[in-house]
Amino acid sequence: MSRNRRTPDSLPPFERIVAEHGPGLLRFCVSRAGSGGEDVFQETMIAALRAYPELREPDAAGSWLFAIAARKVIDAGRSAARAPRPIGDPGGAIDAASPPLPPPEYDREVWTAVAALPPKQREAVGLRFIADLSHAEIGEAMGTSAEAARRNVFEGLRRLRVDGVGGVDGVGDLTEPAGGASHD
Amino acid sequence: MSSDRSTPTDPDWDAIRARLASRAEREGLLDVAVERHESPLGGLLIAATADGVARLGLPSEDEDEVLAELAARVSPRVLRASRPALADARHQLDEYFAGNRRHFGVDLDWRLTNGFRRGVLEATAAIPYGETGTYTSVATAAGSPAAVRAAGTALATNPIPILIPCHRVLRSDGEIGNYRGGREAKVTLLELEAGGR
Known part of the structure; x- marks a missing residue:
C-alpha cells in the first residue's frame, strides 16, 4: 500500500x-x-x-x-x-x-494506510480524525449528506481494519468511540 | 490548454479567490502567479515570479504539468493571480499577434534555464523580429559551435517561448525544424513576422 x-x-x-x-x-x-x-x-x-x-x-x-x-x-x-x-x-x-x-501531528504509518483508501473515504477519515470534524461538518466540507459522510468514514475504517492497520501503533486513534457520532 | 478542472459555479468564488491572491501578494507569499491568456495559437499559460515572466506554456503543453513543474522547480506557492508583469506580458502579446509590436519589453526571470542552454536562449533573444538564425549560429554565439544538438535541446526546452523567440531558429539546410509548440505554431509565428516586416 x-x-x-x-x-x-x-x-x-x-x-x-x-x-x-x-x-x-x-x-x-x-x-x-x-x-x-x-x-x-x-x-x-x-x-x-x-x-x-x-x-x-x-x-x-x-x-x-x-x-x-x-x-x-x-x-x-x-x-x-x-x-x-x-x-x-x-x-x-x-x-x-x-x-x-x-x-x-499524525502517525506516518497510519497516514500511509489512510492515503491508500479510495478518495472519498480517505477524505472523510482524514476530516474525522485529523481535523476532528463531526459527520455533519464532513458532509458540508465534501458536499454530501451527513449520512453519506458517516458511511464514508465507516467504510474507510472497515477497510483499514481489513488491511491489518489495526495492529499499527497509533491506529487506536482511528477507532470510532462508542456513539462516536455524538457531536453530530 | 488540454485540461480545465471544473470550477465552482458560485459567483462569489472568483472574487474570494482574487482577495486571497491579493492578500498573498501583500504578505509576500505569492511566489508564482499564473494566468491564462487567449491568443491566435490557442490558450497560453503565463507564469511570473517577483522578478518577471519565468514560464510561458504553449497550447500544446498540459496545464497541470506546467503548474507542477513550477511547483517543483520554483516554489509550491503557486496561485492563479494577476500581477503587473503578467498584465504587461498579456498586453504586449496582444499587440504582437496584431502585428503592432516587434520587440517585447517584459521583465523575464531566467531561473528555469542555465549554463549553455541559457547562453543559447540569450543568443536567440538577440535575433531581431522578422529575421532567423540557425541552430549552428546560436550554438556558436553561446560559445560551442559544435554543440548543435545541445542547442536544439536548449530551444526545445525554452521555458519562455514567443518572448524568447526560439521560433526564429531554423535548421541550417533551410528546413523549419522542430518547435516546442508544434511545427504549425512555428510556421504561424514566422508568417506573422514576415507579414509585419
Whole structure:
C-alpha cells in the first residue's frame, strides 16, 4: 500500500489545493463562523500558504487545511467574545499576525494506510480524525449528506481494519468511540 | 490548454479567490502567479515570479504539468493571480499577434534555464523580429559551435517561448525544424513576422 511516490520537494502547486479543497473549506467556514466565514477562510488559506512548503504529506493536505480552519474558527470566536467590534468593521475579529500553525501531528504509518483508501473515504477519515470534524461538518466540507459522510468514514475504517492497520501503533486513534457520532 | 478542472459555479468564488491572491501578494507569499491568456495559437499559460515572466506554456503543453513543474522547480506557492508583469506580458502579446509590436519589453526571470542552454536562449533573444538564425549560429554565439544538438535541446526546452523567440531558429539546410509548440505554431509565428516586416 505504498503511495510514497512523492519526495518532500514535489508538493503539488498550491493552486491545486485551492481548487480541490477551497469550495468545501469555504462552506465549512461559513457554516461555523456565519458572516465571518470568509474571513476565517482567508485566514486559513494564508496560514496554510505560509506553512505549505513544510507540509510533509501532500495526501493529507485536505485534512490539514480543515484542522487549521477549525482552530481559526475557535480563534475568531474567542477574539469576538473578548473584543466585540462595531457592526460593519470588516474582518477585525481575527488577528492577522497570529503565527502560522504547524501541520497537525499524525502517525506516518497510519497516514500511509489512510492515503491508500479510495478518495472519498480517505477524505472523510482524514476530516474525522485529523481535523476532528463531526459527520455533519464532513458532509458540508465534501458536499454530501451527513449520512453519506458517516458511511464514508465507516467504510474507510472497515477497510483499514481489513488491511491489518489495526495492529499499527497509533491506529487506536482511528477507532470510532462508542456513539462516536455524538457531536453530530 | 488540454485540461480545465471544473470550477465552482458560485459567483462569489472568483472574487474570494482574487482577495486571497491579493492578500498573498501583500504578505509576500505569492511566489508564482499564473494566468491564462487567449491568443491566435490557442490558450497560453503565463507564469511570473517577483522578478518577471519565468514560464510561458504553449497550447500544446498540459496545464497541470506546467503548474507542477513550477511547483517543483520554483516554489509550491503557486496561485492563479494577476500581477503587473503578467498584465504587461498579456498586453504586449496582444499587440504582437496584431502585428503592432516587434520587440517585447517584459521583465523575464531566467531561473528555469542555465549554463549553455541559457547562453543559447540569450543568443536567440538577440535575433531581431522578422529575421532567423540557425541552430549552428546560436550554438556558436553561446560559445560551442559544435554543440548543435545541445542547442536544439536548449530551444526545445525554452521555458519562455514567443518572448524568447526560439521560433526564429531554423535548421541550417533551410528546413523549419522542430518547435516546442508544434511545427504549425512555428510556421504561424514566422508568417506573422514576415507579414509585419
